Amino acid sequence: MYIGKNIDRTDGWDKVTGKIKFIADIQMPDMLFGLTVRSPVSKGKLKEIKFDKNFDFSDITVVTAKDIKGENYIHIIKDDMPCLASGQIEYLGEPVALIAAKNIRKAYEALRHIKVEVEEETPLLGLEEIVKTYKREPHSLTYFYQPQINKGNIKEGFDEASYIVEAEFYTGFQEHLYLEPQGMMTYQKNGKFYCVGSLQCPYYVRPAVAKVTGKKEDDIVIIQAPTGGAFGGKEDYPSLLAAHTALLCQKSGKPVMMIYDREEDISFTTKRHPSYVHHKAGVMKDGKILVLESTILFDAGAYVTLSPVVLSRGTLHACSVYSIPNVRITAKAVKSNIPPPGAFRGFGAPQTLFAMEAFIDTIAHRLKLSPYEVRRKNLLKTGSEMATGQQLTEGVAIDRCLDRLISISDFKKKFEIYRKQSKSRETEILKGIGIATVLHGGSFTGSGELMLKSKAAIQLNPDGTLEILIANTDMGQGVQTIFPQIAASKLNIPIELVKCPLPDTSRVPNSGPTVASRTTMIVGRIITLCCDELLNLFEKHYKEKIKIDNGILLLTKSKKRIPFRKAASEIASKKPLYIEKQYDFPPEQVWDEQNYKGTAYPVYSWGAIAIEVEVNKYTFEIRPVNLYTVYEIGRAINPKSAIGQLEGGSIQALGYGLMEKCELKNGKFFQNRLQTYIIPTSEDMPEIKTEIIEVPYPRGPFGAKGLGELPHNGVAPALRNAVLNALGIEINEIPINPETILKYMKNRGLV
Amino acid sequence: MIKRKWQINGKVHNIQFEEESRLLDVLRDRLGLTGTKEGCGEGECGACSVIIDGELKLGCLQLAAVLSDGTDILTIEGVEKTALGKRIQKSFLESNAVQCGFCTPGMVMATYYLLSNNKNIDRRTIKTALSGNLCRCTGYRSIFEAVELASGRK
Ligand code: FES
Numbered sequence: 001m002y003i004g005k006n007i008d009r010t011d012g013w014d015k016v017t018g019k020i021k022f023i024a025d026i027q028m029p030d031m032l033f034g035l036t037v038r039s040p041v042s043k044g045k046l047k048e049i050k051f052d053k054n055f056d057f058s059d060i061t062v063v064t065a066k067d068i069k070g071e072n073y074i075h076i077i078k079d080d081m082p083c084l085a086s087g088q089i090e091y092l093g094e095p096v097a098l099i100a101a102k103n104i105r106k107a108y109e110a111l112r113h114i115k116v117e118v119e120e121e122t123p124l125l126g127l128e129e130i131v132k133t134y135k136r137e138p139h140s141l142t143y144f145y146q147p148q149i150n151k152g153n154i155k156e157g158f159d160e161a162s163y164i165v166e167a168e169f170y171t172g173f174q175e176h177l178y179l180e181p182q183g184m185m186t187y188q189k190n191g192k193f194y195c196v197g198s199l200q201c202p203y204y205v206r207p208a209v210a211k212v213t214g215k216k217e218d219d220i221v222i223i224q225a226p227t228g229g230a231f232g233g234k235e236d237y238p239s240l241l242a243a244h245t246a247l248l249c250q251k252s253g254k255p256v257m258m259i260y261d262r263e264e265d266i267s268f269t270t271k272r273h274p275s276y277v278h279h280k281a282g283v284m285k286d287g288k289i290l291v292l293e294s295t296i297l298f299d300a301g302a303y304v305t306l307s308p309v310v311l312s313r314g315t316l317h318a319c320s321v322y323s324i325p326n327v328r329i330t331a332k333a334v335k336s337n338i339p340p341p342g343a344f345r346g347f348g349a350p351q352t353l354f355a356m357e358a359f360i361d362t363i364a365h366r367l368k369l370s371p372y373e374v375r376r377k378n379l380l381k382t383g384s385e386m387a388t389g390q391q392l393t394e395g396v397a398i399d400r401c402l403d404r405l406i407s408i409s410d411f412k413k414k415f416e417i418y419r420k421q422s423k424s425r426e427t428e429i430l431k432g433i434g435i436a437t438v439l440h441g442g443s444f445t446g447s448g449e450l451m452l453k454s455k456a457a458i459q460l461n462p463d464g465t466l467e468i469l470i471a472n473t474d475m476g477q478g479v480q481t482i483f484p485q486i487a488a489s490k491l492n493i494p495i496e497l498v499k500c501p502l503p504d505t506s507r508v509p510n511s512g513p514t515v516a517s518r519t520t521m522i523v524g525r526i527i528t529l530c531c532d533e534l535l536n537l538f539e540k541h542y543k544e545k546i547k548i549d550n551g552i553l554l555l556t557k558s559k560k561r562i563p564f565r566k567a568a569s570e571i572a573s574k575k576p577l578y579i580e581k582q583y584d585f586p587p588e589q590v591w592d593e594q595n596y597k598g599t600a601y602p603v604y605s606w607g608a609i610a611i612e613v614e615v616n617k618y619t620f621e622i623r624p625v626n627l628y629t630v631y632e633i634g635r636a637i638n639p640k641s642a643i644g645q646l647e648g649g650s651i652q653a654l655g656y657g658l659m660e661k662c663e664l665k666n667g668k669f670f671q672n673r674l675q676t677y678i679i680p681t682s683e684d685m686p687e688i689k690t691e692i693i694e695v696p697y698p699r700g701p702f703g704a705k706g707l708g709e710l711p712h713n714g715v716a717p718a719l720r721n722a723v724l725n726a727l728g729i730e731i732n733e734i735p736i737n738p739e740t741i742l743k744y745m746k747n748r749g750l751v
Numbered sequence: 752m753i754k755r756k757w758q759i760n761g762k763v764h765n766i767q768f769e770e771e772s773r774l775l776d777v778l779r780d781r782l783g784l785t786g787t788k789e790g791c792g793e794g795e796c797g798a799c800s801v802i803i804d805g806e807l808k809l810g811c812l813q814l815a816a817v818l819s820d821g822t823d824i825l826t827i828e829g830v831e832k833t834a835l836g837k838r839i840q841k842s843f844l845e846s847n848a849v850q851c852g853f854c855t856p857g858m859v860m861a862t863y864y865l866l867s868n869n870k871n872i873d874r875r876t877i878k879t880a881l882s883g884n885l886c887r888c889t890g891y892r893s894i895f896e897a898v899e900l901a902s903g904r905k
Pocket residue numbers: 788789790791792793794795796797798799800809810811812
């Protein structure tokens with residue numbers, strides 16, 4: 001009843017009026033402001049933290065590793081990252097101490113009187129250095145994770161192929177640039193620590209704070225504050241911030257807030273992993289790919305953090321939407337001395353999909369075939385087997401997406417015209433059009449959801465209102481609006497009765513993290529199971545079959561009609577009725593983590609992207625003119641919200657491909673401010689046309705699949721392919737800005 | 752301490768602040784007007800946009816002390832009370848021009864400024880007028896539509 005409806009955001013009015021309180025908008029009496037003391041070098045032995053004797057530190061709270069009552073690490077996957085470094089320094093900016101003062105100014109003043117002395121060692125810095133070392137002496141590197149995919153027989157594939165095509169691809173860092181910087185506050189009440197902040201995954205933060213403070217998890221409460229964007233950047237990092245504020249709070253006994261300023265946020269928080277991909281394919285004359293052999297390297301930074309799972313997803317998306325009979329993929333997450341990169345919308349897939357989707361056009365370009373035909377020849381269809389051996393039994397919609405895209409973008413005609421024009425010498429502006437076809441696996445990889453055992457709940461209150469109790473956060477993507485739509489539709493009650501508050505771990509069960517495009521698809525399903533159970537309870541209570549129609553319970557035998565509110569006041573008369581369910585993991589989803597075989601994801605969402613650009617032949621300025629996208633997402637619960645996600649993701653991906661450059665210079669990010677790290681503005685916007693195709697996924701709520709990350713997967717390679725169409729040059733790295741083009745032109749002696 | 756008497760959102764306020772304070776801090780910390788946001792602190796994101804004596808300004812670059820007595824300031828908290836402001840806010844909601852909402856107060860202020868001063872707007876003028884306001888969530892198209900809707904063009 002509310003499915004497919006453009007319901008306005010439930011938190012929308014508070015946001016347009018500026019009334020909503022983000023973490024930085026909150027104050028508590030006696031609150032201190034915390035700052036981090038960081039290592040000035042990339043690698044070495046911490047010698048001393050020097051506190052200026054001429055500065056009065058008496059009203060400054062100072063925390064070093066010695067003050068940690070619990071264990072000194074941030075609990076993520078592997079507990080290897082110290083909360084505060086005490087011996088070995090592994091990256092520039094690594095926290096070594098914390099301070100807190102009455103106000104920000106005082107805190108900064110104190111910070112200026114602290115010096116960190118480190119005996120420097122030689123760090124490993126930068127993807128280029130990693131690739132160089134890997135090619136020369138791979139054993140000298142440290143690998144956090146090394147998955148492999150093997151399918152068929154690659155030797156036979158290469159023997160049979162008519163052509164061998166090879167290329168190397170590079171992608172750079174990408175900063176999330178959520179508009180609200182990282183922020184957290186911790187206070188103590190009745191022996192418990194309360195951490196309130198801008199975060200994605202409250203149940204990641206809770207154990208992390210417990211470990212560091214030496215408290216029981218039950219004594220830690222995590223509350224999400226309205227979150228001003230996250231995109232993966234507030235998946236693991238808030239655990240560190242919460243641990244830090246909790247330590248300062250533990251020592252001072254006062255509430256402590258930490259808000260990173262923009263420069264600190266860009267310099268030291270997570271980013272998208274830089275990647276190197278080498279592809280070698282055996283191809284038939286008609287473009288059919290017989291074999292793909294690939295090496296993937298991700299710069300994983302100083303500590304393990306989330307890199308294994310990011311690389312895992314990257315590896316599993318490396319073949320994109322193609323059915324290739326023989327595959328060998330060797331992937332490695334390489335340790336280096338930079339701040340650990342982490343989760344970012346797409347989670348490794350945008351990197352490997354850039355490489356594969358660019359590679360398809362490379363094949364087309366070198367074999368003089370159409371990029372459309374090469375895709376068509378190799379596309380996955382129902383019944384196809386993926387590189388992991390996963391058989392796609394239903395819902396493969398990539399052919400539909402591609403064909404629709406070709407028609408709305410007029411790709412074939414434009415591609416031919418632009419290709420010819422790229423040779424002409426007359427025009428100053430060269431046009432180009434490029435496409436990409438992508439997928440995204442919904443929810444956790446492999447058995448992840450089985451291990452998570454996510455639980456979600458609904459609570460029926462005596463006044464007839466229904467609360468959705470989940471640990472999933474709304475960081476702008478619309479959970480607080482979509483979930484009431486799902487529950488109200490499932491129960492057939494007015495949506496006004498349903499509320500979805502922001503999570504507070506003292507109230508909500510652990511429905512898992514808000515990541516991996518899983519919230520609607522997995523947690524939404526659990527909520528529908530809870531709704532079914534509520535109906536059951538009503539039937540037990542009234543002892544007959546019941547249908548609910550627009551907020552009225554219809555008792556089928558006695559023909560009684562009871563308003564939902566009234567029924568609620570009966571069934572939940574004494575105390576609220578709490579119904580909790582666990583995710584029913586499909587038993588047929590079997591995954592062999594050791595050999596990377598089986599069902600990597602229960603279902604995929606699909607997308608086809610075309611972008612048209614104009615490149616100035618003299619200045620190499622690239623202007624995106626039109627962006628066409630067709631996405632298949634199962635079912636759009638709230639179409640305007642779905643389109644908002646798809647467009648927003650597409651434009652982040654456009655930034656990734658076109659302009660977002662973040663370079664390491666001596667271990668430091670050179671572009672560490674908004675003045676230098678450039679993201680798309682209103683003036684960079686192409687015309688956008690977004691279409692949704694719906695092939696309902698039977699296990700998703702009302703057929704919905706994940707959609708949040710999908711739009712980040714295809715725009716960058718489509719852009720690269722458009723530049724190839726315009727200039728006839730294969731550019732194999734992003735971002736493609738004027739300097740990148742100039743570099744390639746120079747290499748080819750064209751300027 | 753500096754003392755000033757300003758008109759903020761239609762009301763006269765007597766305030767005190769330190770000499771080096773930015774207007775953004777005075778609004779947020781002294782007056783509790785936290786709708787104005789800090790996204791960068793260096794004039795790049797527009798989240799701190801306010802209207803001072805009829806001009807669109809950035810609160811993070813504006814030294815408070817240079818604003819003399821009698822200065823008229825409009826912030827997001829005051830916009831709701833104007834007919835145009837309310838129309839803009841409704842349009843933002845309807846066009847789904849809001850996701851995380853952190854850029855939104857600044858966007859609304861920039862839109863308010865644009866529509867108070869221009870009767871005839873098109874996509875081009877909107878894109879230019881909002882070019883100082885970053886949004887990382889929406890991809891801007893919905894914001895352009897919201898502005899058009901509020902302007903009565905749609
Ligand atoms: S905070 Fe003022 S422009 Fe960003």
